[in-house]
Amino acid sequence: MRFNKNILVLVNPRKDQQVALDKAIRMCRRLGATITALVRDKHAQVPGLLEILDRKLEAAAAEGIEVSVKISDDNNWFRAIHRTLAEQPFGLVIKEAHKPTLADHVFLPDDWKLLRSTQHPVLLVHADNEWNNSAMLLCVDGNPRDQEHAQLNERIIKAGKLIGEVGQSQTHLFSAHPSTMQDVASSQPTDASIAADYRRVCRSLIDADRVPDQQLHIGPGPAELVIPELAQQLDAKLVVLGTVARSGLKGVLLGNTAEQVAKRLTTDLLVLPPET
Numbered sequence: 001m002r003f004n005k006n007i008l009v010l011v012n013p014r015k016d017q018q019v020a021l022d023k024a025i026r027m028c029r030r031l032g033a034t035i036t037a038l039v040r041d042k043h044a045q046v047p048g049l050l051e052i053l054d055r056k057l058e059a060a061a062a063e064g065i066e067v068s069v070k071i072s073d074d075n076n077w078f079r080a081i082h083r084t085l086a087e088q089p090f091g092l093v094i095k096e097a098h099k100p101t102l103a104d105h106v107f108l109p110d111d112w113k114l115l116r117s118t119q120h121p122v123l124l125v126h127a128d129n130e131w132n133n134s135a136m137l138l139c140v141d142g143n144p145r146d147q148e149h150a151q152l153n154e155r156i157i158k159a160g161k162l163i164g165e166v167g168q169s170q171t172h173l174f175s176a177h178p179s180t181m182q183d184v185a186s187s188q189p190t191d192a193s194i195a196a197d198y199r200r201v202c203r204s205l206i207d208a209d210r211v212p213d214q215q216l217h218i219g220p221g222p223a224e225l226v227i228p229e230l231a232q233q234l235d236a237k238l239v240v241l242g243t244v245a246r247s248g249l250k251g252v253l254l255g256n257t258a259e260q261v262a263k264r265l266t267t268d269l270l271v272l273p274p275e276t
Helices: 019-031 049-062 077-087 110-117 147-167 191-209 223-234 248-254 257-264
Strands: 006-010 034-040 067-072 092-096 122-125 135-139 170-177 216-220 238-242 268-272
Touching (some): 019 034, 049 067, 067 077, 135 223, 147 170, 147 268, 170 223, 223 257, 238 257
Parallel strands (some): 006 034, 135 238, 238 268
Antiparallel strands (some): 122 268
């Protein structure tokens, strides 16, 4: 995974505590990556913001972590992000997670815009906590209908293995399956037989990593509801899932599982696109 090389952190100009930058620094203590903190020029004028960033940079540098601040003169936030991503090969974008508001019913949340507009892995951070020795929930598709979704499964497993190795996390794997009530067009298999088929696919993904059966979770969907509930039950500090992000009218009408999970989740979420 390339996110152990260069990380782009999106600075929140409205807060003194920079949880996205703090999380990036925690990751780099183990991954050895470099960090670029992105600020727009108009936000660089916010009183005290650059001083806060300078203190964090100095502390990181004292640990041997390379961190720099990029100030963009672009008035459009997402254009500033994409111009920066085009300038060097970043492997991960980290952003503080959006807190749901009433305005989300009218305007598309920035988290959703980011997920739809980039082909980079995105980490949405809720808290400056440790992932070490905690549960990590990997969410895969137990019935990948095309090569793109099959590749996403493999990418999620690889990412989980890397994070698990550096953080000693306990890996849990989850796949939602349609219930017989949801899938009325099928040949009427039972929920048990559907779950067994999904379990076989998921087990084939992780046999080599020796994930115990009690850490393999198969259940009826919808995934966007089940994933946040399971993450809470496991007290997972990180959820990892993939997305084939929809944009335009299709995105408006159908949405994306990653987006729906993001607005319900209270822990960190790593969203992986297909390999490009």
